[in-house]
Amino acid sequence: MELFDALHGRRAIRQFIAGEVDDDTLRRILAAGMSAPSAGNEQPWHFIVIHNRATLAALSAAHPYAEMVQHAACAILVCVDLKLVKHLDYWPADCAAATQNILLAVHGLGLGSVWVGIYPRDTRLQEVRKVMTLPEHIIPFSLLPIGIPGEKKPPEDRFRSERVHEDRW
Amino acid sequence: MELFDALHGRRAIRQFIAGEVDDDTLRRILAAGMSAPSAGNEQPWHFIVIHNRATLAALSAAHPYAEMVQHAACAILVCVDLKLVKHLDYWPADCAAATQNILLAVHGLGLGSVWVGIYPRDTRLQEVRKVMTLPEHIIPFSLLPIGIPGEKKPPEDRFRSERVHEDRW
Numbered sequence: 001m002e003l004f005d006a007l008h009g010r011r012a013i014r015q016f017i018a019g020e021v022d023d024d025t026l027r028r029i030l031a032a033g034m035s036a037p038s039a040g041n042e043q044p045w046h047f048i049v050i051h052n053r054a055t056l057a058a059l060s061a062a063h064p065y066a067e068m069v070q071h072a073a074c075a076i077l078v079c080v081d082l083k084l085v086k087h088l089d090y091w092p093a094d095c096a097a098a099t100q101n102i103l104l105a106v107h108g109l110g111l112g113s114v115w116v117g118i119y120p121r122d123t124r125l126q127e128v129r130k131v132m133t134l135p136e137h138i139i140p141f142s143l144l145p146i147g148i149p150g151e152k153k154p155p156e157d158r159f160r161s162e163r164v165h166e167d168r169w
Numbered sequence: 170m171e172l173f174d175a176l177h178g179r180r181a182i183r184q185f186i187a188g189e190v191d192d193d194t195l196r197r198i199l200a201a202g203m204s205a206p207s208a209g210n211e212q213p214w215h216f217i218v219i220h221n222r223a224t225l226a227a228l229s230a231a232h233p234y235a236e237m238v239q240h241a242a243c244a245i246l247v248c249v250d251l252k253l254v255k256h257l258d259y260w261p262a263d264c265a266a267a268t269q270n271i272l273l274a275v276h277g278l279g280l281g282s283v284w285v286g287i288y289p290r291d292t293r294l295q296e297v298r299k300v301m302t303l304p305e306h307i308i309p310f311s312l313l314p315i316g317i318p319g320e321k322k323p324p325e326d327r328f329r330s331e332r333v334h335e336d337r338w
Contacts (some may be wrong), residue, residue: 001172002170002171002172003170003171004197005172006206007204007270007273007274008170008200008201008203010204010206012206012210027328028173028329029326030333031177032173032177034328035177035325036269037178037179037181037272043327043329045271046336047332047333048335048336048337048338049334049335049336050336051335055336066214067263086208089288089289089290090286092261092262092265093261093265093284093286093311096261096262096265096266096269097265097268098271099204099266100206100265101269104172104176105172105173108172108173115206115262115266117208117256117259117262119338120258121258128215131204132337132338133337134338138338142262156204158200158204158212159199159200160203160212163214163215163216164215164216164218165198165215165216165217165218165310166217166220167217167218167219167220167224167303168217168224168302169215169217169307
């Protein structure tokens with residue numbers, strides 16, 4: 001898929017139909033995430049790929065906006081490993097860039113996903129941590145259900161000239 | 170450019186050669202930024218496009234890792250408008266996704282850029298805010314110099330299988 005078609009065509013997909021995501025496709029999606037920029041190229045991320053139906057259902061129940069996760073073929077939980085972080089304040093931006101790369105790759109491969117935000121909301125962090133039994137130094141950042149799209153959304157033109165300023169505020 | 174070539178070929182470009190970035194190209198880059206996902210689709214961002222050489226030089230001086238900014242054709246300062254934010258905790262992720270889309274678009278158009286992090290470091294925020302005379306509700310998130318690449322970097326394979334986990338940590 002052409003880059004700009006991917007940038008403008010990627011939309012939040014919350015409905016999925018039955019169908020698996022094969023390992024090679026998942027590897028391409030994960031490699032896209034790991035190609036993201038990070039502060040000082042620290043690459044502090046880990047990715048938990050979840051296929052287990054009981055775990056997907058538990059994640060759906062653990063988050064107020066994650067109902068669709070149980071219907072996806074799988075999900076990727078993007079996490080940071082605080083032991084890998086050299087530039088402490090910037091790891092959420094690193095994980096956000098990796099998340100965005102994954103969403104673009106998913107769309108580019110004909111699949112669908114949606115960014116389910118976890119960090120920095122305390123309740124969401126605790127609930128997801130509990131389901132996944134994460135150690136203290138692993139913080140879940142975002143949850144990305146992935147599957148065959150069960151809804152079609154056209155590209156949306158979000159350009160707003162009033163958000164662009166020349167040289168000064 | 171093909172999406173995966175863009176995802177893997179985007180690298181931090183810190184050297185620029187002389188040459189302008191035309192308005193149509195800048196519009197495409199900004200539209201890519203505005204196509205990013207955001208919490209509740211709040212799109213809380215503003216973009217200040219800086220061509221003024223004195224301002225670019227002042228920004229270079231205001232940040233410890235922004236020396237290259239003064240040599241770029243222009244720069245985009247990605248900001249949040251706190252008055253537009255509906256999901257308070259998530260705006261840094263929104264701005265990071267917009268930043269990543271911009272970096273990909275820049276690369277896809279044959280130009281170069283690098284993510285200069287500002288938020289949440291206090292000193293950087295204060296210094297950039299001072300140069301740009303931003304009002305209180307406008308927070309600078311990232312600074313992206315854009316120009317004709319003066320260095321060539323090949324795609325880098327950052328895939329690490331040890332960062333991928335199946336179903337559990």
